[in-house]
Amino acid sequence: MNSASVVHPARERIFKRLYASGTEQTEVPSASLPQEPCLDRDEKIERLTALMTIVRTEIHIVEADAWPKKLEELARERGWKRLLYGPKSPIGPEIESAWSVDANGLPERVPYIQSVETFKKDLFETVDVSVTSTRGGVADTGAVVLWPTPEEPRLMSLVPPVHVAVLDADAIYDSMTAMMTAENWAAGMPTNALLISGPSKTADIEFTLVFGVHGPKELIVIIRK
Amino acid sequence: METETRFDFTANIEGALKDTQLRRNLRNAMDILVDKRRAVFPDPAELDQLRAAGNAIKRRALKRLPQLLAQLEANCTKNGISVHWAEDTDQANGIVLDILKRHDAREVVKGKSMVSEEMHLNRFLAGHGIEALETDLGEFIIQLNGETPSHIIVPAIHKNKDEVAAIFHDKIPDTPYTENVEALTAIARRGLRRRFARARVGLSGVNFAIAETGTLLLVENEGNGRMCTTAPDVHVAVMGLEKVIQRLSDVPPLLRLLTGSATGQAITTYVNMIPSPRKKGEKDGPKEVHLVILDNGRSRILADPQLRQTLLCIRCGTCLNHCPVYVRIGGHAYGHVYPGPIGKILTPQMEGLERTGALVTASSLCGACGEVCPVKIPIPDLIRRLRNESYDQEKAAVVPGGGYKKNLAETMVWKGWELANRLPVLNEMGTRMAGAMGRHLPKVGPLKQWTSVRTTPRVARSSLHERVRNEGVSHE
Numbered sequence: 001m002n003s004a005s006v007v008h009p010a011r012e013r014i015f016k017r018l019y020a021s022g023t024e025q026t027e028v029p030s031a032s033l034p035q036e037p038c039l040d041r042d043e044k045i046e047r048l049t050a051l052m053t054i055v056r057t058e059i060h061i062v063e064a065d066a067w068p069k070k071l072e073e074l075a076r077e078r079g080w081k082r083l084l085y086g087p088k089s090p091i092g093p094e095i096e097s098a099w100s101v102d103a104n105g106l107p108e109r110v111p112y113i114q115s116v117e118t119f120k121k122d123l124f125e126t127v128d129v130s131v132t133s134t135r136g137g138v139a140d141t142g143a144v145v146l147w148p149t150p151e152e153p154r155l156m157s158l159v160p161p162v163h164v165a166v167l168d169a170d171a172i173y174d175s176m177t178a179m180m181t182a183e184n185w186a187a188g189m190p191t192n193a194l195l196i197s198g199p200s201k202t203a204d205i206e207f208t209l210v211f212g213v214h215g216p217k218e219l220i221v222i223i224r225k
Numbered sequence: 226m227e228t229e230t231r232f233d234f235t236a237n238i239e240g241a242l243k244d245t246q247l248r249r250n251l252r253n254a255m256d257i258l259v260d261k262r263r264a265v266f267p268d269p270a271e272l273d274q275l276r277a278a279g280n281a282i283k284r285r286a287l288k289r290l291p292q293l294l295a296q297l298e299a300n301c302t303k304n305g306i307s308v309h310w311a312e313d314t315d316q317a318n319g320i321v322l323d324i325l326k327r328h329d330a331r332e333v334v335k336g337k338s339m340v341s342e343e344m345h346l347n348r349f350l351a352g353h354g355i356e357a358l359e360t361d362l363g364e365f366i367i368q369l370n371g372e373t374p375s376h377i378i379v380p381a382i383h384k385n386k387d388e389v390a391a392i393f394h395d396k397i398p399d400t401p402y403t404e405n406v407e408a409l410t411a412i413a414r415r416g417l418r419r420r421f422a423r424a425r426v427g428l429s430g431v432n433f434a435i436a437e438t439g440t441l442l443l444v445e446n447e448g449n450g451r452m453c454t455t456a457p458d459v460h461v462a463v464m465g466l467e468k469v470i471q472r473l474s475d476v477p478p479l480l481r482l483l484t485g486s487a488t489g490q491a492i493t494t495y496v497n498m499i500p501s502p503r504k505k506g507e508k509d510g511p512k513e514v515h516l517v518i519l520d521n522g523r524s525r526i527l528a529d530p531q532l533r534q535t536l537l538c539i540r541c542g543t544c545l546n547h548c549p550v551y552v553r554i555g556g557h558a559y560g561h562v563y564p565g566p567i568g569k570i571l572t573p574q575m576e577g578l579e580r581t582g583a584l585v586t587a588s589s590l591c592g593a594c595g596e597v598c599p600v601k602i603p604i605p606d607l608i609r610r611l612r613n614e615s616y617d618q619e620k621a622a623v624v625p626g627g628g629y630k631k632n633l634a635e636t637m638v639w640k641g642w643e644l645a646n647r648l649p650v651l652n653e654m655g656t657r658m659a660g661a662m663g664r665h666l667p668k669v670g671p672l673k674q675w676t677s678v679r680t681t682p683r684v685a686r687s688s689l690h691e692r693v694r695n696e697g698v699s700h701e
Binding site for chain 1 (some may be wrong): 274360377401409456502525533
């Protein structure tokens with residue numbers, strides 16, 4: 001299968017044509033990019049909040065240590081039943097300490113600890129909310145950035161009807177370019193990297209905007225100041 | 226891109242123009258898309274700068290296309306993605322079928338992919354007893370109705386909600402009739418979730434493939450693309466070989482141009498970057514990722530310095546939205562996978578002028594497509610180039626089927642014209658004859674065609690030269 005080590009006639013012929021095409025003569029005009037924004041911490045929070053709110057993301061800004069309380073509040077208010085989380089994730093312990101196992105009116109915590117093959121049914125059918133950490137945020141387009149990990153797998157931010165993302169205010173960058181440069185993404189990417197700007201949506205029927213198509217119907221971002 | 230029946234562009238256009246419902250749906254939709262794009266790029270100077278940057282990035286990628294493809298292949302392979310090469314759509318279909326067979330898959334869930342349309346993959350797989358299920362809402366609607374996309378970004382643009390309501394009611398068992406768009410969307414969500422959970426193989430296109438890191442990048446709003454690329458055991462991505470870009474830092478400006486031009490969004494709901502399949506210790510994600518890289522005529526297009534620019538395209542569809550012809554006839558009239566201005570220049574180069582050269586006639590050369598193109602493809606220039614090649618007017622015609630319109634009568638007329646403008650005697654004779662008989666020309670052949678939709682020009686009885694000789698010049 002490894003096409004680099006085996007000679008494939010199709011590959012050979014394609015490359016032969018490509019190398020013979022004279023494409024190296026293509027002129028490349030010099031061009032500069034529009035200036036990147038340069039915002040302070042509060043402006044970044046403000047910009048991200050404004051842009052993500054337009055696409056119906058719900059945003060709560062709280063003091064850093066107050067976020068589990070906020071989560072509890074939301075859980076009680078919304079009546080969530082089964083909450084998916086990664087116990088070994090950076091925010092796992094705080095989620096576990098947010099309310100006691102036998103607390104009334106609060107969701108059961110469902111850890112994502114088995115592989116999806118044995119967990120799919122539960123994941124697709126019974127979980128109604130998931131809580132994940134984020135790697136950061138992007139102010140100029142308004143998005144949170146997730147690098148799913150073994151502790152917080154890919155489907156957590158996709159399958160449950162509600163996704164709660166916990167974002168550190170200090171991890172919000174001016175732009176995608178700023179973030180990729182500062183973190184040197186080019187030197188090492190995860191298995192999956194995501195920018196998420198809101199709940200899933202469509203406008204495929206007469207441009208009527210509807211939220212909650214195949215991904216989450218709600219996206220809640222808790223920003224820790 | 227075989228079409229089953231002979232491609233009759235004129236008949237298609239006539240049919241589309243008479244369809245008042247279609248024209249209303251299209252007009253509304255295109256106006257919205259044009260306005261949304263304008264709103265997301267409020268500063269014309271900044272947009273120009275961004276377009277110039279997009280053009281330079283894509284040109285830089287084309288300049289080193291073979292090297293970048295080799296680098297992409299090496300990095301993908303290192304990341305655990307299997308890379309496959311297909312010279313034409315038959316080979317690409319064969320590769321996909323092999324993968325599906327190896328996994329005993331009877332169905333595949335699909336995210337939106339124009340290359341898979343180019344491959345006619347769904348029909349091919351159906352012939353092998355495998356169901357390809359479209360999961361993008363627009364694609365899902367038209368698949369239910371047995372249609373193909375009429376727009377490369379908004380595939381069901383030609384349908385209004387009443388028509389969608391009727392399709393759902395007729396084609397999905399136990400579905401009550403509703404024109405409520407939220408209810409219609411919920412019906413699709415319910416039905417497709419089961420399929421996402423069940424499918425063993427998912428298929429998608431690729432928006433950008435990054436050589437530097439071996440990353441496949443996809444943008445979308447619905448989440449169906451992420452479902453197709455994340456939930457099943459196997460993910461197959463198909464892409465045209467021009468989708469490769471050099472480095473990760475090329476992504477942000479191209480993304481902004483793509484989403485802004487396509488749907489007037491600063492960013493889509495999801496930007497999904499896939500550098501590799503599930504690694505040891507991970508709990509989900511596909512265990513295998515395959516990348517099928519398709520040529521299908523692209524390497525030939527690359528060989529001509531002017532036509533090469535066709536391959537700068539990032540498939541945003543904004544040239545469709547701004548085209549006065551597309552807005553009036555819609556995508557199906559073009560009879561091929563890629564409609565609108567970009568389709569006009571791409572299709573004849575892939576399939577030959579002889580069969581599809583009529584497409585380049587559907588332009589008033591108003592220039593809108595070239596003005597809005599986010600990577601500055603000079604589409605009107607390329608339309609004129611292909612028109613010239615149709616008559617073999619180019620010194621070195623390179624497009625297959627070139628010169629198919631060349632005919633003796635027309636060649637003679639142009640020779641005569643050339644002569645008349647070189648020899649004063651002939652010129653004098655010509656204008657005299659036109660003055661005497663110009664009003665009584667029999668309306669047959671091309672003249673009949675020309676005057677059927679235009680006022681016949683009235684030829685003056687005497688030429689300007691004659692009048693100056695006889696009357697002098699009164700206002701010098």
